[in-house]
Amino acid sequence: MATIRSAKVEDIPALAELLSVAFYRDPVMCHLWPNDKQRAARMPIYFAANLRHHHLPAGGVDVAEEGTTIVGIAVWDPPGHSAQSTMGLIRSLPALLRALGTRLPAAARLRRTLDAAHPHTPHWYMCLLATKPELQTTGVARTLLAYGLERADAAGEPTYGAATRAVMTPFYRSLGFRDQGDPIDLDSTGSQLWPLWRDARSADS
Template identity: 40%
Template sequence: MGITVRPAQMSDIPEVARVLGIAFTDDPLFEWLIRDDAGRARRIAVLFAAQARHHFMPLGGVEVACNDANSIVGVALWAPPGHWHVADADTLRQLPALVRSFRHRLPVVARMADTMMAAHPREPHWYLAAIGTLPGVRGQGYGRELLNSRLDRCDAEGLPAYLESSKPSNVPYYERFGFEVTTTLDATEGGPPLWPMWRNPR
């Protein structure tokens, strides 16, 4: 079985969003934010499509993992050093998608984003905003190849990497790649916690 990791193209955005929408359907944070079980994957996909188009793609931060049939089965969204914060103009471009995704929960999302932003490290680093694979390929190495693709670059550039895990079962997985939990973050005011994780370059 061959795994291909490549930079995403603008034409990939619908499939990038679809894959991430499915991948994050059982994520505790999204389950808490979007109570609509039947529509959750679609609403998450709307969010990730906007984020990819208006923030991560222009920064060269979207990578996809493809199977032998050249179908996208995994996606990673990275922001390079100095660009983890979404500019106000880009936030405005994403606003219609944010409303469609979160509806009446949008004020909760805004407060959560403010808390995450305040806790975000200021030292230059690569920021892994999201990574996900389709359930049917989990355990087959697609996530590993996606992570290693950008972490190898981090090591070559001598730069750290940072992420916030919203699923406790993923923490040991990231630890295998050199990430370490720095704290437990309550960004949801009593909802599911986040585990910020930092990785020094090797």
């Protein structure tokens, strides 16, 4: 049975590696790095920079552990923290430039597309949810997501996320999410995201 705790700075290398493995074939990551070898080499740098300079300081990163082994991660941005601060961007820029290289314009276009679709109502943003591949379908992701939803519910705050595969939307709907408008087109190849919204629930609902 996995236990949930807040992520710490010393977890970053393991978390970046877990995210890189889990999202290696993810459509968004393939959009950012079409080349397989380049994607494998650069994703850990990218995730580590974002965790260190954006997500962890905001305080919304949860990890699932079995014993002392990290088996899953949920990256939430609390209300008001979905956009990276100017200082955080400056600090992360050298690593992001190293990770993205010539793909920086594609990443900037993707960022603009996601920002344009992002709701303005204050909410918890479900940014990333990942489990070690060998433990997928064992309930780790559901436990992590439910933990974050309970936190948002306790504060009376809604949640938002975007599934990168249509097949994942039933999983989110089973935990109270609903479709939030039309799918988001990422590029001319037909890659899409499916935006999802969940209103806060009271203890007796």
